[in-house]
Amino acid sequence: MMPATASMSSLTCLANAGNGSGRTYLEKGQAASSLTTTSIVEKWNSLGASVFSEVSSYEVKARQYEPALASMRSLRYIVSIYDLHSSVEISTGVNKSLDDIYTMDAAASIDPDISRYAVRKSIDVVEDYIDAGDLYSLNELLERARPEMLRRVTAVALLRTAYRVRGKLSKWMRFYTELFAHLEATHQDPHRALKGLIRSRV
Amino acid sequence: MLENTIIGNVEMFGVALAQFHTNVPAMPIQRHAALVFREKDKEKLNILHLASHYDLRCEPIKKKYKCIPSAYFEDDDLQIFAETASRMWDKNQEKGIPYGFVYTGASVFNGDLSFKDQVGAGLTCATFLLAFFNELGYDLIDIEDWKSREDDTQWQAYIHSQLTDALGEEKAKAMESSIGVAFRFRPEEVTGSYSGFEGEPLDFNDAVVMGENLVLEYNQQ
Numbered sequence: 375m376m377p378a379t380a381s382m383s384s385l386t387c388l389a390n391a392g393n394g395s396g397r398t399y400l401e402k403g404q405a406a407s408s409l410t411t412t413s414i415v416e417k418w419n420s421l422g423a424s425v426f427s428e429v430s431s432y433e434v435k436a437r438q439y440e441p442a443l444a445s446m447r448s449l450r451y452i453v454s455i456y457d458l459h460s461s462v463e464i465s466t467g468v469n470k471s472l473d474d475i476y477t478m479d480a481a482a483s484i485d486p487d488i489s490r491y492a493v494r495k496s497i498d499v500v501e502d503y504i505d506a507g508d509l510y511s512l513n514e515l516l517e518r519a520r521p522e523m524l525r526r527v528t529a530v531a532l533l534r535t536a537y538r539v540r541g542k543l544s545k546w547m548r549f550y551t552e553l554f555a556h557l558e559a560t561h562q563d564p565h566r567a568l569k570g571l572i573r574s575r576v
Numbered sequence: 577m578l579e580n581t582i583i584g585n586v587e588m589f590g591v592a593l594a595q596f597h598t599n600v601p602a603m604p605i606q607r608h609a610a611l612v613f614r615e616k617d618k619e620k621l622n623i624l625h626l627a628s629h630y631d632l633r634c635e636p637i638k639k640k641y642k643c644i645p646s647a648y649f650e651d652d653d654l655q656i657f658a659e660t661a662s663r664m665w666d667k668n669q670e671k672g673i674p675y676g677f678v679y680t681g682a683s684v685f686n687g688d689l690s691f692k693d694q695v696g697a698g699l700t701c702a703t704f705l706l707a708f709f710n711e712l713g714y715d716l717i718d719i720e721d722w723k724s725r726e727d728d729t730q731w732q733a734y735i736h737s738q739l740t741d742a743l744g745e746e747k748a749k750a751m752e753s754s755i756g757v758a759f760r761f762r763p764e765e766v767t768g769s770y771s772g773f774e775g776e777p778l779d780f781n782d783a784v785v786m787g788e789n790l791v792l793e794y795n796q797q
Binding site: 498527538566567 | 655
C-alpha cells in the first residue's frame, strides 16, 4: 500500500519506463526485486505498449487499485508495482528512523546526560512524519518499534507525541498495548507512565 | 504566614504565574500564565507563553514570574514536556497563535503542532497551557464541570476592547459573540491545578481553591 498519492505523473512515468520493455523498470526498481515483482512485471509486459498510452490519460487516484472500466482492470498491476517499490523505500526510511531512535536511546542508557536528546529524537521523528502528512510511515514505525529495546521515557515519548493523531493510526493501540505489557512485566508502573492516554475525547 | 506549597523551584519544566497592575480601575490586576522550561544544555529557564493575539513568545524568565513545580510528574514526564514545548515553539514562532476565549478541550493543534487557525479559534494564556497538556494526553482540569463567574463577562469585554484593532473585523466579531458565553479558565486556576494535579483532572471547586491559594502565596512573596 502506498502512503501518498499515485499521481498521474508517476503512473505516466511508469508507463513510459515500461514502454517496450518491462525489464527497464525492473532494473530501476532493483530494491523491489522479488518473485512477486517479477511476476507482476510479466503481467505488465503482456499488456503491450498500446495499453500504456491509455494509462497516461486515465485518471487513477491514490489507492484506486481497480479501475472503473472493466477493460482497464489490468491497470491494478501497474499500481501494484508502484506500491511495492514505494513500500520498500518506506520500509528503508522507517527502519532508519527506528535505528536512529534505538541508537540515541542506547547511548542515553549509558550516559543519562543525553537522555533529552534521545527523547527529542523520538519526538522529532514522530512530528516530522506528521508534519509531512506521512501517517503511513508513522504507523509502520509504531508497528515495528519494540518497547523492550527502548527506555521507558523514549517509548512513552513516541506514544504521547503520536497521541493527537492516534485516531488515524491503526498501530497506535498496538504499541500502547505492547508497551503497557512490557512496563508491567518489568515493574515500571504502566498505569502511571501511560496515564491519560486511554480516554474518550471531547 | 502561609507556607509555600505551590510556588517553588523548577529545574527542567513547570508552569509560571505573573501578576501585573494596570491603570484600569475596573481591572486593577491582570494575571498571566506560562510554561517554563529549560532547553538542553542551557542554564537559564525560558518561558513559553501566549502574550497576545498571534504573539507567542519564548524568552528568558523574568522576576515577576513565579515558578510552579509539580509533585506528581516525574523526570520522564518532564523531559517529554520540555522537549515538546521546545518543538512547539519551533513550529509556531513565525505565525503565532490567535487569541480567543472559546476552549472546548478538543485538539487545537494540527498534526505538526501548528495551531489550527480558523475564524473563532484561539486561546488565552491559560487555555494555551490546557491545550499543551491535552495534546500529550493530560487534562489538568475537568472542563465539563467548569462554571461561569459573574465577572467573567467583564474581563472578556475588557480583553476584547484591548484586542479589537489587532483582531480585525471578522475575528473581532467572532470573539465578541463568545463574550459571556465562553467559560473563563483563569491563569491562577490553571497554573495552580498543575501543582495540584495527581493524575486525575481537578474539578472546578478544587481548581478555584488552588488558584486562590496560589494568589495568596504569590502576594506574600
